[in-house]
Amino acid sequence: MSHRHSHRLSRLLNIGLPYFWLGLFFLLPFVMVLRISLAEPTLAQPPYTALWEWVEQGVLQIRLNLANFQLLREDDIYLAALLNSLWVALVGTVCCLLLGYPMAYAIATAPERRRILLLMLIILPFWTSFLIRVYAWIGLLNANGLLNTFLLWLGVIDEPLKILHTQMAVYIGVVYSYLPFMILPLYANLTRLDPTLLEAAADLGCRPFRAFLRVTLPLSMPGIVAGSMLVFIPVVGEFVIPDLLGSPGSLMIGKLMWTEFFANKDWPLASALAIVLLAVLVVPFVLMQRLQQDDEGTRT
Amino acid sequence: MSSLPDRRLLESWQDPKAAPYVRIERLTKKFGDVYAVDDVSLNIFQGEFFSLLGSSGCGKSTLLRLLAGLEYPTSGRIHIDGVDVTDVPPYSRPVNMMFQSYALFPHMTVEQNIDFGLRQDRLPRRERAERIGEMLDLLKITPLRKRRPDQLSGGQRQRVALARSLAKHPKLLLLDEPLGALDKRLRENTQFELVNLQERLGTTFVTVTHDQEEAMTMSSRIAIMEAGQIMQIDTPTAIYEFPNCRFVAEFIGSVNLFEGKIVERQGDQVLIEAQFGGLMRMRSFQPHAIGTPVMVAIRPEKMRLCETPGGDGVNRLQGIVEDIAYLGDVSIYRIRTGSGLLAEMTLTNIQPRTEQALTWEQEAVIEWSPTSGVVLTE
Numbered sequence: 256m257s258h259r260h261s262h263r264l265s266r267l268l269n270i271g272l273p274y275f276w277l278g279l280f281f282l283l284p285f286v287m288v289l290r291i292s293l294a295e296p297t298l299a300q301p302p303y304t305a306l307w308e309w310v311e312q313g314v315l316q317i318r319l320n321l322a323n324f325q326l327l328r329e330d331d332i333y334l335a336a337l338l339n340s341l342w343v344a345l346v347g348t349v350c351c352l353l354l355g356y357p358m359a360y361a362i363a364t365a366p367e368r369r370r371i372l373l374l375m376l377i378i379l380p381f382w383t384s385f386l387i388r389v390y391a392w393i394g395l396l397n398a399n400g401l402l403n404t405f406l407l408w409l410g411v412i413d414e415p416l417k418i419l420h421t422q423m424a425v426y427i428g429v430v431y432s433y434l435p436f437m438i439l440p441l442y443a444n445l446t447r448l449d450p451t452l453l454e455a456a457a458d459l460g461c462r463p464f465r466a467f468l469r470v471t472l473p474l475s476m477p478g479i480v481a482g483s484m485l486v487f488i489p490v491v492g493e494f495v496i497p498d499l500l501g502s503p504g505s506l507m508i509g510k511l512m513w514t515e516f517f518a519n520k521d522w523p524l525a526s527a528l529a530i531v532l533l534a535v536l537v538v539p540f541v542l543m544q545r546l547q548q549d550d551e552g553t554r555t
Numbered sequence: 556m557s558s559l560p561d562r563r564l565l566e567s568w569q570d571p572k573a574a575p576y577v578r579i580e581r582l583t584k585k586f587g588d589v590y591a592v593d594d595v596s597l598n599i600f601q602g603e604f605f606s607l608l609g610s611s612g613c614g615k616s617t618l619l620r621l622l623a624g625l626e627y628p629t630s631g632r633i634h635i636d637g638v639d640v641t642d643v644p645p646y647s648r649p650v651n652m653m654f655q656s657y658a659l660f661p662h663m664t665v666e667q668n669i670d671f672g673l674r675q676d677r678l679p680r681r682e683r684a685e686r687i688g689e690m691l692d693l694l695k696i697t698p699l700r701k702r703r704p705d706q707l708s709g710g711q712r713q714r715v716a717l718a719r720s721l722a723k724h725p726k727l728l729l730l731d732e733p734l735g736a737l738d739k740r741l742r743e744n745t746q747f748e749l750v751n752l753q754e755r756l757g758t759t760f761v762t763v764t765h766d767q768e769e770a771m772t773m774s775s776r777i778a779i780m781e782a783g784q785i786m787q788i789d790t791p792t793a794i795y796e797f798p799n800c801r802f803v804a805e806f807i808g809s810v811n812l813f814e815g816k817i818v819e820r821q822g823d824q825v826l827i828e829a830q831f832g833g834l835m836r837m838r839s840f841q842p843h844a845i846g847t848p849v850m851v852a853i854r855p856e857k858m859r860l861c862e863t864p865g866g867d868g869v870n871r872l873q874g875i876v877e878d879i880a881y882l883g884d885v886s887i888y889r890i891r892t893g894s895g896l897l898a899e900m901t902l903t904n905i906q907p908r909t910e911q912a913l914t915w916e917q918e919a920v921i922e923w924s925p926t927s928g929v930v931l932t933e
Contacts (some may be wrong), residue, residue, distance in 0.1 A: 455658035459672035
């Protein structure tokens, strides 16, 4: 009896622990942000009004302030920033995919001994702080930085290229920073690909490039989706890269959020922005997954 | 004897006029320092069901992959239907292969898998649909055509793989352990089906197997391979009855090997002084010199109990029954002679087991006839 008891306990722990973790570190902060987004900013500590208060004996007054969301809808700057962020994330993701796929493929097909070295080279930059690595790009890209000095010395250009503080610099920073997140899931997917499938394709008359298009590419779709999500989602909310490398006038949702939080001390508006961003990112993915499950359901 | 041999009585490989369909000339494949295939020459004729038989690592799979073009030889040439294909890449060879793991495309339905090769040939849609229908019919998998490989059983996958490799009507079909992944019952049924299919289509089949029973039942001819070399090429009967060396004799079935020395030749027979102490008289067409050390190979089922002891004592062994393995239809008896030699004899269980004369620890005399075995020198 006690044996069964402990078995149930361990099952409860196994299932419960991840939920507890998610509840504590994901759901609870989300509820807190949601709560702040429905408050009003005040000059106090914390800088937002309470959601409810006891006005008199037995009467609880709850004030839900939707003005923040309304402001987001009315002021075009937020929509523009959101669209610009999605666009930057899209371009960055596509660039990472175009650059990362061949790299992941090369690593996956390299001899086993060399693979570890190549993977190390991909992961190695993580050992340095992200912030410092982005700062380093300022030194590389500015008017008398390494790149321009080198190109001038080569004689390819007559005057320094204006790269820093442009959209181009943001793309460079995004691709540089997020490339490993594209390569690693793709690599994991491509190494699991059965090489005899390509032999079978060749045996059935398929030249190597067509075999890649008809066998390797469709089978690596899960890796492509995983890598793209790992790049796209954080880039939408990216703050450091557009702030350090981008032009001051460029609007990104992450930068805007930072301004509202720290410069304007408007926590409720910033929280509302965060909620909207989350909805924009999460809802499509949930729908997509639902569709995929339905598709699998009809197949079997 | 002056008249020409009747071609109808000759199998293609016995006919000196028949042109081989696949001609392998002094083929060698090295991986690093290892010879996977070592100077192999081999002719395969149209319509044959040819088996490469050997234990794992003997080079049989490499030879098959060389035929498919998935490996290129270190030296030697391969001709298929009169064309030198040695340097032709796999996608341009008139050859298809059924892989041991089947290698079905997991993201495609059965139909799409079969269609894969046809699309590469740029066949018109109508013809492709016809060909797919034909293959689905042939392998009785029409109801499965919309399924994906992960929704099929092992036996069904095997059929789909076969359908896919036959869809392009290849000149030569290569099969790598075609029945290896099936369970025993299914394997036996599929053996006969595969042979029927091959006879109906007339396609030349080359299969790789490590299962001798499979090779014996299905093949027109078998090549026994060992360490990258071919030890013997012959019909299943000839391989079994007339192995040309000790390795082949021991590889196929079980065999008694008695060592001895030639002491006399009498017409087409030789008299051999056996190491176990007696005399053996065996038929042999090879010109052995007197004194040549030889081995006499006799299959256990060609031994019989001696009913009338005495006589000249040639081709006879005396010992006690040490072991009996009862297999239902037959029993295997192991008889230990006075000199310590262990001989094996298989007897059909004509009587129920309980009424059989021979039992443990019993004295027995076994014998064989001069034509029931072969004399080997290596």
